[in-house]
Amino acid sequence: MIECYHDSMKLKEMIQNYIPFNEQEAKDKDFILQAMDVHEDLLHRSNPFMHFSSSCWITNQERTKVLMIYHKIYDSWAWCGGHADGEEDLCAVALKELNEETGVNQYRLLSDKPFSLEVLTVDGHIKRNAYVSSHLHLNLTYLVEADEKTPLILNKEETKGVKWIPIDLLKQEVREVWMMENIYQKLVNKMKGAK
Numbered sequence: 001m002i003e004c005y006h007d008s009m010k011l012k013e014m015i016q017n018y019i020p021f022n023e024q025e026a027k028d029k030d031f032i033l034q035a036m037d038v039h040e041d042l043l044h045r046s047n048p049f050m051h052f053s054s055s056c057w058i059t060n061q062e063r064t065k066v067l068m069i070y071h072k073i074y075d076s077w078a079w080c081g082g083h084a085d086g087e088e089d090l091c092a093v094a095l096k097e098l099n100e101e102t103g104v105n106q107y108r109l110l111s112d113k114p115f116s117l118e119v120l121t122v123d124g125h126i127k128r129n130a131y132v133s134s135h136l137h138l139n140l141t142y143l144v145e146a147d148e149k150t151p152l153i154l155n156k157e158e159t160k161g162v163k164w165i166p167i168d169l170l171k172q173e174v175r176e177v178w179m180m181e182n183i184y185q186k187l188v189n190k191m192k193g194a195k
Contacts, residue, residue, distance in 0.1 A: 055081030103153025
């Protein structure tokens with residue numbers, strides 16, 4: 001069973017070694033590396049401009065469905081994920097968020113290396129009765145396989161729903177058009193080539 005890398009490979013080195021899938025990933029990889037050269041506090045939300053986050057792209061064994069949450073802030077079906085909050089092992093962060101947001105604790109991590117990377121815009125929003133200004137997420141995504149028969153749990157603090165969505169219905173379910181067309185569709189395309 002594959003486990004997260006647990007600091008055996010430092011975050012910057014891992015990103016430097018990442019092979020981009022497309023132009024978006026190539027440009028975002030360069031952006032992230034430049035940001036790491038300029039900012040020292042990218043693992044913490046205290047950096048109001050940008051900080052690291054981590055996501056899971058969760059598929060069933062047949063690669064026909066993905067597990068998504070209905071995110072309250074984005075008002076859309078979305079992947080699982082969250083902030084690094086000081087943790088350098090972003091794989092562990094993604095898996096923790098998977099469990100917290102869906103209840104899934106039995107899964108197969110398909111690689112301890114990122115499956116995808118992206119720089120994402122986050123619009124200003126209210127969280128815990130306080131305004132959070134627009135900022136960037138420097139995001140690493142990990143590919144995870146889970147059994148769609150596993151019982152799911154709704155995390156009412158952050159989500160309005162959790163369910164398996166057939167890949168061919170994603171465009172109908174996801175309300176964030178840019179995310180669907182540029183990130184989720186990319187992940188679907190990459191997943192088709194994943195083992």
